[in-house]
Amino acid sequence: DILAAKYKRVMLKISGEALMGDQGFGLHPPTVQRIAKEVKAVHDMGVEICMVIGGGNIFRGLSGSAQGMERTTADYMGMLATVMNALGMQSALEGLGVFTRVISAIRMDEVAEPYIRRRAVRHLEKKRVCIFAAGTGNPYFTTDTAATLRANEMACEAILMGKNGVDGVYDKDPKEHADAVRYDTVTYDDVLAKRLKVMDASAIALARDNNLPLLVFSLDEPGGFKGILSGQGTYTRVQ
Numbered sequence: 001d002i003l004a005a006k007y008k009r010v011m012l013k014i015s016g017e018a019l020m021g022d023q024g025f026g027l028h029p030p031t032v033q034r035i036a037k038e039v040k041a042v043h044d045m046g047v048e049i050c051m052v053i054g055g056g057n058i059f060r061g062l063s064g065s066a067q068g069m070e071r072t073t074a075d076y077m078g079m080l081a082t083v084m085n086a087l088g089m090q091s092a093l094e095g096l097g098v099f100t101r102v103i104s105a106i107r108m109d110e111v112a113e114p115y116i117r118r119r120a121v122r123h124l125e126k127k128r129v130c131i132f133a134a135g136t137g138n139p140y141f142t143t144d145t146a147a148t149l150r151a152n153e154m155a156c157e158a159i160l161m162g163k164n165g166v167d168g169v170y171d172k173d174p175k176e177h178a179d180a181v182r183y184d185t186v187t188y189d190d191v192l193a194k195r196l197k198v199m200d201a202s203a204i205a206l207a208r209d210n211n212l213p214l215l216v217f218s219l220d221e222p223g224g225f226k227g228i229l230s231g232q233g234t235y236t237r238v239q
């Protein structure tokens with residue numbers, strides 16, 4: 001694929017909610033399979049793919065603690081939720097013939113590999129999709145930070161942030177304001193200063209400090225992920 005040259009190795013970050021379809025909770029296997037097809041299309045271009053999937057479709061630490069749970073316990077539950085999502089994605093990708101590894105920041109050797117950086121790099125070189133699970137392994141962080149951290153460690157050239165219902169970064173919430181304007185490019189500092197909803201502030205700072213570009217695009221369009229990597233489609237570049 002001659003269009004494939006734009007990036008050799010990328011991080012795809014999706015929220016847990018991207019996997020739940022119209023159910024409002026949990027994993028919807030046909031939706032997981034649809035996203036897996038998007039990933040396979042990019043994998044077929046020869047791009048090396050890292051993935052981080054959130055856990056918000058199952059459990060969020062903050063909402064647990066808001067309801068009286070101890071925060072770190074609630075955060076560990078959120079991290080475990082991301083492992084379930086990673087396994088669901090692994091199953092869907094392998095069903096399409098794409099080799100994968102789920103790599104967990106929390107040891108659970110029967111279920112997933114432990115995170116060992118050099119080993120993960122080797123998987124990527126062998127064209128295995130690496131799904132990084134359990135976030136950073138630390139409470140008080142998010143999967144956005146995990147995606148940025150792993151993207152740096154794996155020397156990804158960009159983070160691709162697949163969104164639902166929105167095709168980039170807007171100056172205000174496009175679902176509430178008809179006159180919201182999408183940025184083609186925006187700086188990390190502007191995202192922080194204007195509190196634009198892209199990733200949480202620590203993830204933004206980590207990407208900024210390491211010059212890691214972030215491409216925010218819509219996961220709703222079939223072929224959207226491949227399109228972005230081929231230089232097509234609409235998206236916002238944060239840099």
Ligand code: UDP
Nearest residue numbers: 016054055056061075078135136141142143
């Ligand atoms: N989490 C955590 N540390 C991490 C990553 C995630 O404690 O490094 C917990 C946190 O409680 C978070 C939950 O896991 O609410 C699910 O992740 P996130 O909210 O980022 O998922 P998303 O919104 O992307 O679905």
